[in-house]
Amino acid sequence: MGVQSCPKEYMPHRTKGAFMLETTLCGIKLRNPLILASGIRGNSAGLLIRAGKEGAGAATSKSCSLLPHEGHANPTMVDIDGTYINAIGLSNPGVDDEIYEIREAVAKAGIPIIASFYAGKVSDFAAVAARISEAKPAMLEVDISCPSRKDALFSSYAKDASEVCLAVRDATSIPFSAKLSPDVPNIGEIARACVASGASCITAINTIGGMYIDAHARHAVLANSFGGISGAAIKPVALKSVYLVRKAIGPEVPIIGTGGVFTGIDAIEMLMAGATCVGVGTAIATRKESAPFKAIAQEMESFMKKEGYRKLADLKLQE
Template sequence: MSAVDLTVKLGPLTLKNPVVTASGTFGYGTEFSPFLDLSTLGGIVVKGLSLRPRRGNEPPRICETPSGMLNAIGLQNVGVDAFLQEKLPALLPFDTAVLANVYGEREEEYVQVCERLEGARGLAGIELNVSCPNTSRGGMQFGVDPVTLERLVAAVRRVTSLPLIVKLSPNVTDIGEPARAAVAGGADILSLVNTFTGMGIDAESRRPVLNNVVGGLSGPAIKPLALYMVHRVAKAVDVPIMGMGGIMNAVDAVEFFLAGAAAVQIGTSNFLNPGGAATMVRDLEQWCSRHQVEKVRDLTGGLRT
């Protein structure tokens, strides 16, 4: 088997391979050390960080659905300062790109969190979460209005020199519009998709399954929708894309590359198989080798229509 070149370059961000774990599904990385060698991953996106610690929503805040899951965690996190003092240094020994996912209730909060992250040792980039459906303020509000989104991205761009990824919400009519707005604001990379707004109802109790009533749907159930959106965004803008939504194995990842993604993120799959992302790196290399693909980056946008 000949060696496959797995490196990918997404604008200013180079990854040793295109498999990255998705925010909110992989803690702060080290929790998963018992299950896989973190250095095998292309990157890790940590849980969404806010200026102050957040407790998140009351349980139940997670439930299984046919081919997926609903969550309404509500951005529980340690806050940016504890991340910088405790969580980020713990990742320094690992040879992987650490990306901070940032959340704010107001534009000013996004800016303040990013200011604190600037210059942090061991941080490879910032992913702005403008697409969380599980909070009463902030999050998705920023991602669904192109004017607000462009202003927010531009405000963050002014305070950070790190590679800037903007994570788009799928809860829009045409995802090409926020994609263009994020790029106009100064995004280097777009990541998509976040979860689709959904809900579960228990017929016996006649009550919502989630305490928050609504939540975000993820997992294989959303893969066809996510693939379409990556395809759509790849046609709308000219920046690299990180694709995600229901990726459970290396072949799913290849489908996202063909749709236009340069890298992929693995979310819900980590709950089923906590070491699975490392297996996907190995399987992807084997898939490329079997298909005479010398460089994984050659798959990006390779859909035959």
């Protein structure tokens, strides 16, 4: 069932002098490749609009589900010097409420909005995809890889990932990205299955399953015991995953490389690994500037100018 087509041309709000960072994602023009990652300050229209003001090229909303979901008990987050472990458990108000937030953000953010969602069964992925598409986001992101919700983990096997993508493909005409976990033997195979089943883009990576223990308390710190690691510690895993996905899906299908990007140089490395755009999550909660995306974009630009790169497409690994 087709819902509506996505805008092919998006008028970017340009940061002065930042034309060299302009790029295209699934036919949508972005002023820069930096995208607010799902779950970080993306719970409301106001926060998505804020990402636009802070210089993001696009912003992803917090994943929502068909019905409201409470998530895990507190404590849900540990911060270890720029590395987080969270077990929020995908708490969200449900798609019927979320649709209002997405609609407002689409109208006011001035940047493309990517609406993220998840489900515990394939038919619910289709239902949420159809419903959330009514808000006309530029893109969708299908979260099949949250490590703290085993019931919503469809990225472990190519067959499961493929079934979800086929259901979403049939439920919407908006391009969608499949968000993958690196906790698999062959992420390239999973990515290939998603693309063959209708995904127009791959987001790599989600958080990586982990645990933190307080020895003095003899207790796991998170109420859920396990959570998802994000931030500085996961950058090498994200780079490797993006590199492997790029090798597996070829040069045409875009990748949103996400994980541990704090600086412009980190973002450049992600592009060199094969990403088309760069998701930024934990860094946005920890960088001190009032406009962290603008700061990262400026760092990218000054690196490119200093090293003689004229456009993002020139940022390639020498192999």
